[in-house]
Amino acid sequence: MKLSLFNPSDTQSVIRLFTEVFTTSEGKSEGEVIGTLVTNLIATTKPQELIGFTASDDDGIIACIFFSRFIVPNKQSAFILAPVAVATQHQGLGTGQKLIRYGLDYLKRQMVDLVFTYGDPAFYTKTGFKPIAETVVKAPFALSEPIGWLAQSLDGHPIETMQGATQCVEALSDSKYW
Numbered sequence: 001m002k003l004s005l006f007n008p009s010d011t012q013s014v015i016r017l018f019t020e021v022f023t024t025s026e027g028k029s030e031g032e033v034i035g036t037l038v039t040n041l042i043a044t045t046k047p048q049e050l051i052g053f054t055a056s057d058d059d060g061i062i063a064c065i066f067f068s069r070f071i072v073p074n075k076q077s078a079f080i081l082a083p084v085a086v087a088t089q090h091q092g093l094g095t096g097q098k099l100i101r102y103g104l105d106y107l108k109r110q111m112v113d114l115v116f117t118y119g120d121p122a123f124y125t126k127t128g129f130k131p132i133a134e135t136v137v138k139a140p141f142a143l144s145e146p147i148g149w150l151a152q153s154l155d156g157h158p159i160e161t162m163q164g165a166t167q168c169v170e171a172l173s174d175s176k177y178w
């Protein structure tokens with residue numbers, strides 16, 4: 001398996017991957033919602049504010065993750081991980097965790113301080129994320145499942161409590177994702 005930075009030439013394969021994976025796991029409408037999210041994320045996010053990673057085997061891309069710029073009140077450098085997909089027939093083999101660790105290592109080398117995500121703690125705590133209270137760092141929208149608000153520090157310092165609002169990129173700025 002080869003892990004790489006997302007390349008714009010991967011766009012169609014990656015949109016197809018997310019649509020198929022989420023259609024299988026959550027149903028047709030969620031597949032379309034996530035396919036559209038990825039389309040918008042790639043189309044509307046400045047290159048320096050979006051970093052994607054792919055895992056490929058001989059047949060092509062089998063997993064993909066995106067990190068996008070996340071603005072926090074204390075001006076530390078932060079990204080948010082979303083979305084994440086591993087091809088259905090490749091799930092449960094460690095690929096998702098490997099790709100996330102690969103992405104986190106890359107962000108750490110880029111001197112990123114904090115990474116957030118919003119998802120199932122049972123999965124994301126395996127790669128260093130921990131639940132974070134909204135009294136410490138607010139989510140950008142009202143959360144339907146506050147238990148899924150997760151973060152980790154990459155700079156070796158504990159996450160400090162911050163007053164004020166946070167901001168995600170435009171493609172994620174829709175309450176339906178939160």
Ligand SMILES: CC(C)(COP(=O)(O)OP(=O)(O)OC[C@H]1O[C@@H](n2cnc3c(N)ncnc32)[C@H](O)[C@@H]1OP(=O)(O)O)[C@@H](O)C(=O)NCCC(=O)NCCS
Nearest residue numbers: 021025084085086091092093094095096097119120122123
């Ligand atoms: C969730 C997903 C990204 C995990 O990637 P993966 O390569 O299948 O997972 P890994 O093999 O690296 O990790 C497996 C571990 O995570 C757990 N895990 C896997 N999928 C999980 C899920 N959907 N929710 C909670 N835990 C999950 C497993 O219990 C397993 O734990 P174990 O090793 O202790 O048995 C992948 O299954 C996927 O794309 N699912 C459909 C889309 C999705 O739900 N995306 C994430 C949205 S938050």
